[in-house]
Amino acid sequence: MRIVVVGGVAAGMSAASRAQRFSADAQVVVFERGGFVSYGACGLPYVIGGEVGAFSDLVARTPAQMRARGIRVRTRHEVTDVDARAGTVTVLDRAAGRTTTEPYDRLLLATGVSPVRPDWAHTDLAGVHVLRDIPDGEALDASVRGAKRACIVGGGYIGLELAEALRARGLSVVLLEKGPEVAGRMLDRPLQAQVREELERGGVDVRCGVTVQGLTGRGHVTGLQTDRGLVRADVVIVAVGVTPNVELARAAGVRLGKTGAVAVNARQETNVPGVYSAGDNTESLHRVTRRRVHIPLGLPANRMGRVAGVNMAGGEARFPGVVGTGIFRTFGLGVARTGLTQAEAEALHLNAVSVDVTSTDHAGYHRSSRPIHVRLTGERGSGRLLGAQLIGHNHLSVKRVDVVAALLGERATAQDLFDADLAYAPPFSGVWDVLLVAADRLQRTL
Amino acid sequence: MRIVVVGGVAAGMSAASRAQRFSADAQVVVFERGGFVSYGACGLPYVIGGEVGAFSDLVARTPAQMRARGIRVRTRHEVTDVDARAGTVTVLDRAAGRTTTEPYDRLLLATGVSPVRPDWAHTDLAGVHVLRDIPDGEALDASVRGAKRACIVGGGYIGLELAEALRARGLSVVLLEKGPEVAGRMLDRPLQAQVREELERGGVDVRCGVTVQGLTGRGHVTGLQTDRGLVRADVVIVAVGVTPNVELARAAGVRLGKTGAVAVNARQETNVPGVYSAGDNTESLHRVTRRRVHIPLGLPANRMGRVAGVNMAGGEARFPGVVGTGIFRTFGLGVARTGLTQAEAEALHLNAVSVDVTSTDHAGYHRSSRPIHVRLTGERGSGRLLGAQLIGHNHLSVKRVDVVAALLGERATAQDLFDADLAYAPPFSGVWDVLLVAADRLQRTL
Known part of the structure; x- marks a missing residue:
């Protein structure tokens, strides 16, 4: 079994590692157009800003480390074409300027996105x-x-x-x-x-x-x-913005979705037998709307890669989908979201309602407390949660978006969130965590 | 309708506020033995330590503020006896040294705990x-x-x-x-x-x-x-440790549970008609074990109080129970738990297994990252989550215990946690949040 992975960053490297771990017999080859593999691209702004020592710190595993684990990694090798009928890829060795044809049994397109x-x-x-x-x-x-x-x-x-x-x-x-x-x-x-x-x-x-x-x-x-x-x-x-790199998918006869990214099933299989796709170039299922979306972010990319890796190696794994979680920090502010915004829900003709709560992240009387704003969105009638948006003046406070993200995966209601037995001590939250305050207000409006 | 509340701190004050808000006709009277009502007792150590300016900062609402909302608050008034058949309480005015008999239609025992x-x-x-x-x-x-x-x-x-x-x-x-x-x-x-x-x-x-x-x-x-x-x-x-204050419950003929605290149903009703109990003196349902437990903590106390208040005023509310969440900080360390520990699960003869993961709270390469340890416990066979314990060297990092706490309320599995679309950016977590790493490892052992 020869598994060829195109792209050696988040999804590609996750897939290669998983495939190799799942099946020691599989021969796993990764072709990466650039000079680096397995690095945290999300960390780039923090190297610029001086919060990470060096760009090399972003590299989780070097090609040599991957090779030691039995994975062949070829950097500066660009896959320029796919012949899905023959089961081959055309590879340009950019250093040598030489092109070869490489066979595959399973092919993963993990080609990522390009900046617009x-x-x-x-x-x-x-x-x-x-x-x-x-x-x-x-x-x-x-x-x-x-x-x-x-x-x-x-x-x-x-x-x-x-x-x-x-x-x-x-x-x-x-x-x-x-x-x-x-x-x-x-x-x-x-x-x-x-x-x-x-x-x-x-x-x-x-x-x-x-x-x-x-x-x-x-x-x-x-x-x-x-x-x-x-x-x-x-x-x-x-x-x-970014645009998915789908040239190879097109060359392979792989179907794209309405979003313009590669369409796959839950096993990360494309419509072309033997050809998989994972990561930022690939659509995913939105678990709240049940629609296909293109949300190129680190965790889903890694997760899709793992799923593809297991399946390519003969195992059985399924990608659960996303709920549209995102988070960032800018200056002192943490900003997070999950699910749908009110505007997104309305665009989908959902009967959505949002409540806004401004409170403190910790007990109001504690010197560490900072303002936090939560907008919580739910669906009238069903009572289910649709999404949350958080802005916190201690940036870490918005990581509590994860509570809503996890509950969205369970199709929980505002009442379920309100009933959650969240942790309370004064340096961590108010006795009623701001999420509970928002859930209480939301369920009374739904 | 005359509602008498015994105890004016967390549960009692929540109940009084809710009852008054639910039914403007209800006459709500709170008798508090001490001189303060509606304060955050959990903040006491932080006043001692200098992280809260003054003890008075812990007071959320003064008796005067409560009175302005239509609630009669009598501090330094101790309820010394209950005659449930007559529907009266005996009240000692500690300042005047005078005892009176006060009628009630609904009585709430929110008498809290005493230090052992x-x-x-x-x-x-x-x-x-x-x-x-x-x-x-x-x-x-x-x-x-x-x-x-x-x-x-x-x-x-x-x-x-x-x-x-x-x-x-x-x-x-x-x-x-x-x-x-x-x-x-x-x-x-x-x-x-x-x-x-x-x-x-x-x-x-x-x-x-x-x-x-x-x-x-x-x-x-x-x-x-x-x-x-x-x-x-x-x-x-x-x-x-603490022991529940149940003297008045005994006087009223109210049944205690095996834990020694007051036994109630989900509406916070005791076995005595018209007599409710809420807060630290009261048992609650553990949603993981479905057993009655005595966990005297701030959030459940407030929550029980709200439920009792609504029900006493003629509404319908139910206490969902707890999952045993707790959190504290000591020095640089945050410590949190929810659900059951391995030892607790074994004592209940559950087929439990725990995994331990030590990682970083933020991206390992980011200068803000600190060690965090997660122990995640699940049940063999069913795959369901049973509990989590977290220790973090940035104390705020352990607030992510809330993700597990919320999922325990949904009777979720380790796979459900692993599938959660948690928020990732380098100053907030690794691409695989430590909870996901633990869930992955746990579900492979269950």
Whole structure:
């Protein structure tokens, strides 16, 4: 049994490890286009910001360590084509410039996503960056040294995390967002404003409703032309979203879903026999809506990879799906969500209602207590929970989103959440944890 | 409708508020033996330790504030007898020294617990304390000023919280525990040792397996005689447990459960018509074992109070029960548990198995990451979760116990926990949250 994995980061490496562990007989080969495998891409902003010592710290396992576990890892090897009928892939050794054909019994597409580059971002100007992999991070880090003015384009996870990181590096930061507010795809509108205000407190010049039209500079970027005038910058980060890498899937005859990512079943099988897909390039089942979604995040990617690895090696595993959980920190603020926002629920024509509670994360009288805001969303009639959004001024306080995330997987009701016997001591929460306060209020409105 | 509430702290005040809110017609009267109502007793150690400004900060609502909401609050009024047949209580006005008879239609016993005082602790010596209410706290605080050596007797929640508080106040601290380890009723043996080691790192002289025989001193305590010799101390805290205050229940003909606390149904009704019981003096249903337990803690007390209040006022509410969640901080350590420990499960003849995982609370490469230990317990055959114990070196990290607590209420399995779509970003957790790592390992052993 020869298992070929295309892509050696989260999903790919999880799959390779699992397959190898499940079946010692299987020959597992990983082709990775880049120079690094098995690293935590989510940590890149924190290396930039100085909270992680070095980019190499993000590497969980080196190719040599993987080889010691019986997995063949070929970095700088790019799979350029798939012949699903023949059961082969075409591999370009980028160092040698040589192409070979490699057979497979099972093929995993773990090709991830690429940052979206608007037309204006296709440039040769130095100082213009995206942040997806370690070389991106190293390039950005080099640009930041000696730079004074950064402009981040895009107010999503990466943009918001980088805003803090670049302020920590002493740069002035302008953040441009095309939409009316930051964190627009993550939170309902009232909560978005809270995030923007925190950025502003942190010294970020946030400008929403701004469209970038072009770049200025010769050799090195000096600014951005926008519909609201010129923004000077000697470092520009383009963080306007990602798009799944599906070229190989197309080549293999693999069906894509409506989201544009690869369609799979719960075993991570595509429509092409022997071809699996996992990770950021792949759709997943949303357990609240039962629809297929494309949510490229670390945990689902790793989880899909494990499932694919077991199944490719002859085992039986199923991906349970996601509930749309996400979390980030920007400056002092923790921001988390799970399930559906009110806006998302309404777009799906669910009879949704949300309640907002502002309280403290710990007992109000305890000196460690900080404000926390919870928006909890439920469905009228059924009483079931649909989602939660949290903003906490001690960032760690929003990790309690996990309670709702876990209950969403059980299709629990607001009453179930209210009945939960949550932990209480003054340095941890109020006697009624803010989640319970929100659940109480929600179940009385449902 | 006249509703009489005996005891004005957690359960009693919750009940009074709910009853009054549910039925504006109801006349709600609260008799409180002490001088304070509606305060957070769990905050007492943090006032001692300086993390809360003043004892008065613990008061959520004053009697005047309660009166403004239509609730009559009589502090320093002790209910000394109940005539359930006549529907009256005997009330001693402690200030006036006068006794009256008060009628009720519904009576709530929210009489709480009293600290256990061993024979040797019945003393007139100054400097010997228990910590249950605000006057206890004020007395202890006064004793601590100018004191040099504290001895805490008992290694439970209060003893462990006070050990930190008194070290913060600059005292030398000896902690004496009769059993073989601290936190003995809360954790399995291997985890108890971790707590002791943290106390020792904090400069506490922990001595286990020691029995106190008596006190020394004239007028003021100077030390404790033990089976292992003399311990010098100018402040002694007796924190060896609590016992439910059930004298009035007995007087009313109310049945007690096997635990010694008041037996109630899910509506908080006792066996005596019109007489309810709620809070620390009352048993509750354990949702994992379906047995009656006596777990006197803040959240269940408040919850029972609310349920009793609604029902007394003519509504319909049910107490869902507890799952045995508890949490505390001592020095840098957070300690939490929910459900059953391995030892508790074995004592109930469950076919239980536990796994231990030591990992980091945040991404291992992030500078904020600290060690966390999770012991997760499940049932062979059914695969269901039975409990979790957590010890974290950033104390806040153990609040994730709530995820397991919530799932225990749903009778979820280890697989359900593993499938949960928990939040991940490097300053919040590893990509596989330590709970998921533990769940994965557990479900493979079940």
